[in-house]
Amino acid sequence: MTTSNNESFIQRTCLPSEMLQWNDRNIMSVLKNCLGKELSKVTMPVTLNEPLSFLQRVCEYMEYAEILNKANKEEDPADRMKLVATFAVSALASNWERVGKPFNPLLGETYELQRNDFKILCEQVSHHPPISAFHAESSNYKFYGSINPKIKFMGKSINIQPKGMVTVELTRWNEAYSWSNVNCCVHNVVVGKLWIEQLGTMEIKNHSNGYRAILDFKEASSSQEANKVFGIVENDEKKVRYRLFGKWNEFLKCASEEDYQLCMQQKHVNESMSSHDRNSKKLFSKLNSFKMPSFLGVNIQDDLVGTSELKSLSLNEDADISSDIKSALLWKCKERPAYSSKYYHFTDFAMQLNAINPIASHPLCNTDSRLRPDIRYLEEGDVTAASAQKNRLEEKQRGAELSRKGQNNDSWQPRWFKFDVNPLTKHEDWMYSGGYWERSHQTTSQIF
Numbered sequence: 001m002t003t004s005n006n007e008s009f010i011q012r013t014c015l016p017s018e019m020l021q022w023n024d025r026n027i028m029s030v031l032k033n034c035l036g037k038e039l040s041k042v043t044m045p046v047t048l049n050e051p052l053s054f055l056q057r058v059c060e061y062m063e064y065a066e067i068l069n070k071a072n073k074e075e076d077p078a079d080r081m082k083l084v085a086t087f088a089v090s091a092l093a094s095n096w097e098r099v100g101k102p103f104n105p106l107l108g109e110t111y112e113l114q115r116n117d118f119k120i121l122c123e124q125v126s127h128h129p130p131i132s133a134f135h136a137e138s139s140n141y142k143f144y145g146s147i148n149p150k151i152k153f154m155g156k157s158i159n160i161q162p163k164g165m166v167t168v169e170l171t172r173w174n175e176a177y178s179w180s181n182v183n184c185c186v187h188n189v190v191v192g193k194l195w196i197e198q199l200g201t202m203e204i205k206n207h208s209n210g211y212r213a214i215l216d217f218k219e220a221s222s223s224q225e226a227n228k229v230f231g232i233v234e235n236d237e238k239k240v241r242y243r244l245f246g247k248w249n250e251f252l253k254c255a256s257e258e259d260y261q262l263c264m265q266q267k268h269v270n271e272s273m274s275s276h277d278r279n280s281k282k283l284f285s286k287l288n289s290f291k292m293p294s295f296l297g298v299n300i301q302d303d304l305v306g307t308s309e310l311k312s313l314s315l316n317e318d319a320d321i322s323s324d325i326k327s328a329l330l331w332k333c334k335e336r337p338a339y340s341s342k343y344y345h346f347t348d349f350a351m352q353l354n355a356i357n358p359i360a361s362h363p364l365c366n367t368d369s370r371l372r373p374d375i376r377y378l379e380e381g382d383v384t385a386a387s388a389q390k391n392r393l394e395e396k397q398r399g400a401e402l403s404r405k406g407q408n409n410d411s412w413q414p415r416w417f418k419f420d421v422n423p424l425t426k427h428e429d430w431m432y433s434g435g436y437w438e439r440s441h442q443t444t445s446q447i448f
């Protein structure tokens, strides 16, 4: 089932085969001995996997990358920051309902994706610990970084810390923005419906002018609160310019600080008129907190709070105002395909990632994730063959590692990235060293 569209690849509308239902996957029998352990070191059955490598999953950050084209066009640094923050939130949207485990990439595995407006290359640059580096570029921006996911089984839930930094460069401004992704939690691993939460504080810094955005991903204390995100954009003098609010799996809106303050004042006037006596105490404490630099009612580290005078009220109040306040829509999440739940809850974007482009003008690099037989078999619904291939590849990788050790040559050199200081952010990270798109792939080793 394929349709072609105006981009130069064939668009799939679903995968070749439906997935096993979650209840056929006996998660507990695997996890019972893993309490508190780092899960990347545990061999898991292929029935817990989704037919994508983690390198392919990383590319899903790019689904709404057109937001960065807009950011590059903005003249006001606060507007650029607002859109970079929007991109950072949109990048997480595809995680909603996705509870399959991507395959661990093999050392040296790569993945490339070329679209009309950008191209991205990923490489597994380290196996212990697992580190995936990526580098995307277009005429308007670069987006790159590395991720070392720490995955821990906590009994009822799985905690994921996506360690590593990501950076956006806007070409026209020669500016770099960087942040770390928030933690993520998979709930109800033992019983109930599996669901995924993003939570914590994300600080996005513009390294050239001191502007920053702070985004708070709220803990789902109730189903109403689930997936909510609140944030601010502030200038180099720590004056708030914009308020951001939305849900990472649905939308993000923005209000100017002036409109936000007006709306808050209005709200307090209304409240004090309607239930004067009963609520006067409550109101007093609210007005107090209005002046308190308790950012969005959440405790965050002091260095994030800084010296801003007015950081905000509690989150619930922000939630109430979201309907009255004058705001602009920054991003809206696309709907999932209707049959998505039969295909690992993939988005349309994810559905394309493991397809081999039949009209490509170049042969695929032999380390590309699309050539992994275990992922291919799972995609086709052949769990037995997928499992056999997964074991074979993992053993082959162990063998190669042992033989490097035997030759006293324990240092694997990634092919397309090198560890270096980024001159714009002054941080050390895996940086693309070039050459991949010129297609001189002959020197890559045979890892599958």
Ligand SMILES: CC(C)CCC[C@@H](C)[C@H]1CC[C@H]2[C@@H]3CC=C4C[C@@H](O)CC[C@]4(C)[C@H]3CC[C@]12C
Residues within 6 Å of the ligand: 027, 048, 057, 092, 095, 098, 099, 100, 101, 102, 147, 149, 151, 158, 160, 162, 181, 182, 184, 186, 189
């Ligand atoms: C035993 C089974 C149920 C475990 C399933 C664990 C799955 C849901 C975990 C394993 C690795 C995790 C990913 C690791 C790193 C990142 C990068 C981060 O920026 C967004 C979340 C994301 C993409 C995580 C999403 C959830 C994830 C895919």
